[in-house]
Amino acid sequence: MTRPGGPAPGLVPATREALAGLPVEVAPRLLGGVLEVTVGGETVAVRLTEVEAYHGAGTGPAPDPGSHARMGRTARNATMWGEPGHLYVYLSHGIHSCVNVVCGPEGVAGGVLLRAGEVTGGADAAFARRPAARASGSTRDLARGPGRLGDAVGLRHPIHDGIDAVTGHEQAGAVARLWLPASVRTGIATGPRVGVAGIAGTDAFPWRFWIAGDPTVSAFRWGRGARQGQGDTPRVLD
Numbered sequence: 001m002t003r004p005g006g007p008a009p010g011l012v013p014a015t016r017e018a019l020a021g022l023p024v025e026v027a028p029r030l031l032g033g034v035l036e037v038t039v040g041g042e043t044v045a046v047r048l049t050e051v052e053a054y055h056g057a058g059t060g061p062a063p064d065p066g067s068h069a070r071m072g073r074t075a076r077n078a079t080m081w082g083e084p085g086h087l088y089v090y091l092s093h094g095i096h097s098c099v100n101v102v103c104g105p106e107g108v109a110g111g112v113l114l115r116a117g118e119v120t121g122g123a124d125a126a127f128a129r130r131p132a133a134r135a136s137g138s139t140r141d142l143a144r145g146p147g148r149l150g151d152a153v154g155l156r157h158p159i160h161d162g163i164d165a166v167t168g169h170e171q172a173g174a175v176a177r178l179w180l181p182a183s184v185r186t187g188i189a190t191g192p193r194v195g196v197a198g199i200a201g202t203d204a205f206p207w208r209f210w211i212a213g214d215p216t217v218s219a220f221r222w223g224r225g226a227r228q229g230q231g232d233t234p235r236v237l238d
Helices: 023-030 123-129 146-153
Strands: 011-013 034-039 042-055 087-092 096-102 110-121 174-181 188-191 208-211
Touching: 023 042, 023 110, 023 174, 034 110, 034 146, 042 123, 042 146, 087 146, 096 146, 110 123, 110 146, 110 208, 123 146
Parallel strands: none
Antiparallel strands: 011 174, 034 042, 034 174, 042 110, 042 208, 087 096, 096 110, 188 208
């Protein structure tokens, strides 16, 4: 359980420096960390169990055709080009607000999509925001998937796009803080990203990272045209 305004044992506040590497390098570091968001006086904390890295145009040694920033800077993806530690909040399928942690130096586009997590604080508020989950009464599915996670913590596109999770400055009535594990955990699995079309969703980009065996990790599915003989067997990092 997190403590509002402070980390749980073993966690440290996220810094610009800790998030300044390439997204594919930073992503595993987020696992086991906590995103804590306060909206309207209600705080929800999510322990991160699954993430995906995305690079923008000119970021890293290989182009990432699955990224929102693959073609360069636009009004939609502008936050991805900013300081590390801000949150890129975008709208998926016109309904769900999905949350990414901006990574890499300012001016270099990149982000890590928060795909899933365990609600460790503020479950009542999360259930109120996700009425479909109330029938089961289980917290397992409250933030299991990027749209569910965004709904549970209460961040909304476009008003919360760009909110700073390092300083905790208020934006549109919300405050977000990110806490990282003091050291990279073991038992991290990696494999293709979920539902990403074409080669960007194959083993050519094993940029999905998750805590192996955690029940809150979302189910894998191939994107359109992504299989092409590629395997989906995960690899566990040492």
